[in-house]
Amino acid sequence: MxxxxxxxxxxxxxxxxxxxxxxxxxxxxxxxxxxxxxxxxxxxxxxxxxxxxxxxxxxxxxxxxxxxxxxxxxxxxxxxxxxxxxxxxxxxxxxxxxxxxxxxxxMRDRTEGYELLQAAVITRDVTDWFNEFTIDLGTRDGVVNGTVVITSYGLVGIVYNAGSSSAKVRCIIDEQSELMCRIQRNDELLRVRGTSNENFTAGLKADRIAKTAALYVGDVIVTANSGGVYPPGIVVGVVTEVGVDEDGNRFATVSSDVNFTSLTTVTVMVPKTAAEPDNK
Missing domain, CATH: 1.20.5 (Single alpha-helices involved in coiled-coils or other helix-helix interfaces)
Known part of the structure; x- marks a missing residue:
């Protein structure tokens, strides 16, 4: 190869x-x-x-x-x-x-001569929820039995059991309460009573109304200067019904502007000429 x-x-x-x-x-x-x-x-x-x-x-x-x-x-x-x-x-x-x-x-013209003290509602009577309550003022503040209690809407009631630092108030809607009043429009006299009952309803009823007295729905009812308990002219309520009972006597239903079930504060009318408060 x-x-x-x-x-x-x-x-x-x-x-x-x-x-x-x-x-x-x-x-x-x-x-x-x-x-x-x-x-x-x-x-x-x-x-x-x-x-x-x-x-x-x-x-x-x-x-x-x-x-x-x-x-x-x-x-x-x-x-x-x-x-x-x-x-x-x-x-x-x-x-x-x-x-x-x-x-x-x-209301100062109707409260002249009184010292107006603000009081708080501290307790209510469980058996008379609408009718009675206790305030946080007492005798040391010049509050005594018979002291008048109001609000700006009208008459509330009267002190019936005054202690040193608190007092019990009975409202005018209590069935034990009655007072002489007048029709503001014409000064006609009538009596106003409380109508509380067991059904927890309460109101005011006027009676002893003269047959000649002009009384109509809407009339304003005020305290009368009778008995020296209530100062005159304090608003009690307004007439909502006028009627005649079975005995032929005139009556009227009176509605107060005071809400008795929700009171938390009231005004106590202590006379300026009252004795000095008990500070003991």
Whole structure:
């Protein structure tokens, strides 16, 4: 074999080996790509899951922060609302007290000669809820049996059991109460009695009305200067009904503007000429 022929054969062998190597490399590359592609699918799924989980946690954290912020705002508004309600209650109380004082000032011509003391209702008689109550003033304040109790809306009653620091008051609607009054419009006399009963209803009834007396629905009834117990001119109520009973006697139903069931404060009329309060 000539030298030239050997060289040609050698070159052909090299080319064959190179071609075979390329084939092997090409095949291996495809397999590796397939392997990595197969491996990448679950990896990417896991990555997407982790990413989604992170997004969900982020959203939940954001929602939680927003919820906490809303709760704080609700609590703040609740506090502000309660503060406003408290201020409204205080305002209404002051307004009511001012209205009471204004109306009492309008009565000054009927309360001349008396010192007007404000008293709080501290207890009520459980058996006579409408009719009797106890106030926080007593003999040391100049309050004695027979002291008259009013509000700016009219006559309430009279003290019947005065202690040192408190006193019991019997309301005019009590069935034991009776007083002489006048028709404000014409000064005609009549008697007004309490009509409380076991059904927890109470009112006022007028009788001993002269047949010639002009008495109509809407007439204002006031205290008369009779017996020296009640000062004259204190409003007792307004006539709501006029009639004749089975014996032919005239009567009238009188309605008071005083709300006896919700009294919390009253005004006590202590004569300025009364003896000094008992401070013992």
């Amino acid at each position: 000539t030298r030239k022929r050997k060289i040609v054969i050698f070159i052909l062998i090299l080319l064959t080996v190179a071609a075979a190597a390329l084939v092997v490399i090409s095949t291996s590359s495809d397999r590796l790509d397939g392997f990595f592609r197969a491996l990448g699918t679950p990896v990417r799924a896991i990555q997407r899951g982790i990413t989604k989980l992170g997004d969900n946690w982020g959203k939940k954290a954001s929602v939680r922060r927003e919820y906490d912020a809303v709760q704080e705002e609700i609590e703040r508004l609740t506090r502000e609302n309660e503060e406003l309600r408290q201020k409204e209650r205080e305002f209404n109380q002051i307004k009511a007290e001012n209205e009471e004082l204004r109306r009492l000032l309008e």
